[in-house]
Amino acid sequence: MQQQEPLIRRRLSRRTPVAAALVLIVIPATILFGLFVLDDRKYMFVSVLIVLYAMIPFAMIFERRKPQGREIIVIAVLAAIAVAGRSAFFMLPEFKPVVAIVIIAGVCFGGEAGFMVGATAGFVSNFFFGQGPWTPWQMFCFGLIGFIAGNLYRAGWLRRSRWSLCIFGGLSTLIVYGGIMNLASVMMFAAKPSREAILASYVSGFWFDLVHAAATVLFLFFLARPMLEKLDRIKLKYGMME
Amino acid sequence: MRRSAFAAYHPFVNFVYFAAVLAFCMLWMHPVFQAISLLGAVVNAVLLNGRRAIRFQLRFMLPLFVIMAAANPMFSHAGVTILFYMKDGNPVTLESILYGAAASAMYVTVIVWFSCYNAVMTSDKFMYLFGRIMPALSLIFAMVLRFVPRYMHQLKVISDAQACIGRDYRQGGWIRRARNGIRMLSIMTTWALENAIETADSMKSRGYGLPNRTSFSIFRFDRRDRRLSACMAGLLLVLVLGAASGANAIRYFPSVHVQAMTAFSVLVYAAYLTLCLLPALIQTWEDWKWKSIRSRN
Structure with a gap:
């Protein structure tokens, strides 16, 4: 199963207005509200709101599409496997297979499904690991990686070969997940975000991110081919999604 | 474990309550408000999850609190009251220590509130609210x-x-x-x-996706829900008025400043205390009612 699927132009028409309104109006309004009304000290509150806004267009487009039962349930299965995998390795911090499974979901079922699997896995796994202000951030990071993986695959940049997936997995964990989560921890933990605090967070978080990236590469190396085969088989057998 | 009286209310009331309490907890860093919110969170968590759960949680929370409070003055040197200078020549200020303590107290409070949220908002309630x-x-x-x-x-x-x-x-x-x-x-x-x-x-x-389906749990928005909502709306109104007047705000930099306490600000404190303790008050009221009904026979 090494062949690439034909390139398909994505229709972005319906999401674009909502996303544009959020990015151009609601997010700046929240930041200004934080600056003037809340006196520019409520970083945690404002940042959590912005991350939640970022997920609204995905949720809207998914609901508007009226997804079929089979599609819903495959997304739920993949998210549950990611959560179960995360709890199976709970004793090793940052050694989690979530990103690997989210990337596989994105490649196999498209960016939207990848986003849903990632966001759901982030949300539900925190029911077992503890909810908190970091939940929306994690949901967003996992979801974004799935979305990027799906769209890069559609664009033909990401291939189904083991090495292509491993390289993408390692880089996306390090740059997307690590890059956003370290910034998020400054927003949540530090009283007043400063350049030094952000730098300190990146330096202290680097080793954790490296372990996480290594785990993603390892899981992709072993899981990518069998998982993709199984998912393709299910897709072919039942004629799902696309 | 005992059934929580607050959890027996309509999911909408539960959800609005937690949304309000969590938002206020993240927004208002006035020491009085923080103390009230932490007190409310801990009291409710003990009632909902039992004493052992909260003890377990605090064992993790307290070191976190100390580390976070200590980390802030290392990175932030704003403020006018300089206590001493660090080895690299940066000043350690009273304001940044106080702000670090306040920010970490807020963080701990949010987490304890979330544990209450998890106990009350079960997934069928979540489904009921967002299923539409x-x-x-x-x-x-x-x-x-x-x-x-x-x-x-x-x-x-x-x-x-x-x-x-x-x-x-x-x-x-x-x-x-x-x-x-x-x-x-x-x-x-x-x-x-x-x-x-x-x-x-x-x-x-079995007809998934067809219109006019019903949900598993049946929740009715009845009179006591309406009463509690009205009560919460009144408290929220007082709190928002307090926020508009500046009674809830605190300025940390360059120097710590809070508004002087007035009769109105005491009223706002009382409203916040009532809001944060609302589930505990309802529980106590229900327990008292139950006891008095039983002792009558």
Whole structure:
């Protein structure tokens, strides 16, 4: 199963207005509200709101599409496997297979499904690991990686070969997940975000991110081919999604 | 465990309550408000989760609190009251220490409130509230919550079966164990996917996606819900007026400044205290009512 699927132009028409309104109006309004009304000290509150806004267009487009039962349930299965995998390795911090499974979901079922699997896995796994202000951030990071993986695959940049997936997995964990989560921890933990605090967070978080990236590469190396085969088989057998 | 009286109210009331309490907790860093919110969170958590759960939580929280409070003055040197200079010549200020303590207290309070939220807002309530606006997403959410324990159980079954033929993840050398573990995961995935398609077909044959479906739990918005909502709306009004007048705000930099206490600000404090303790008050009231009914017979 090494062949690439034909390139398909994505229709972005319906999401674009909502996303544009959020990015151009609601997010700046929240930041200004934080600056003037809340006196520019409520970083945690404002940042959590912005991350939640970022997920609204995905949720809207998914609901508007009226997804079929089979599609819903495959997304739920993949998210549950990611959560179960995360709890199976709970004793090793940052050694989690979530990103690997989210990337596989994105490649196999498209960016939207990848986003849903990632966001759901982030949300539900925190029911077992503890909810908190970091939940929306994690949901967003996992979801974004799935979305990027799906769209890069559609664009033909990401291939189904083991090495292509491993390289993408390692880089996306390090740059997307690590890059956003370290910034998020400054927003949540530090009283007043400063350049030094952000730098300190990146330096202290680097080793954790490296372990996480290594785990993603390892899981992709072993899981990518069998998982993709199984998912393709299910897709072919039942004629799902696309 | 005892049934919580507050959790018996309509999910909408529960959800609005927690949304308000969490938002206020993140917004208002006035020491009086922080103390009230922390007190309310801990009292409710003890009533909902029991004393042992909160003791366990605080054992993790207190070191976190100390580290976070201590870290802030290292990175932030704003403020006018300089206490001493660090080795690298940067000043340590009273304001940044106080602000660090306040920010970490807020963080701890948010986490304790979330533990109350998890105890009250069960997934069927969540489904009931969001099933109308986002049916597909809340269905996914409910299914994943169910699948996770089920898959953990299935993994155990697979592991037992594999152990019989010497292919368990506890047998063999390091590489063999890893390979066996991956194989187990692969078996589980195949099983899960086939199983899932069957579930999906079963859902379809029972009319998933058709209009006019009902939900499993029946919640009615009755008189006591209306009464509690009115009560909460009144408290929220007082609090928002307080916020508009500046009674809830504190300025940390360059120097610590709070508004002088007035009769109105005391009223706002009282409203916040009532709001934060609302579930505990309802519980006490219900307990008292129950006792008085029983003692009458």
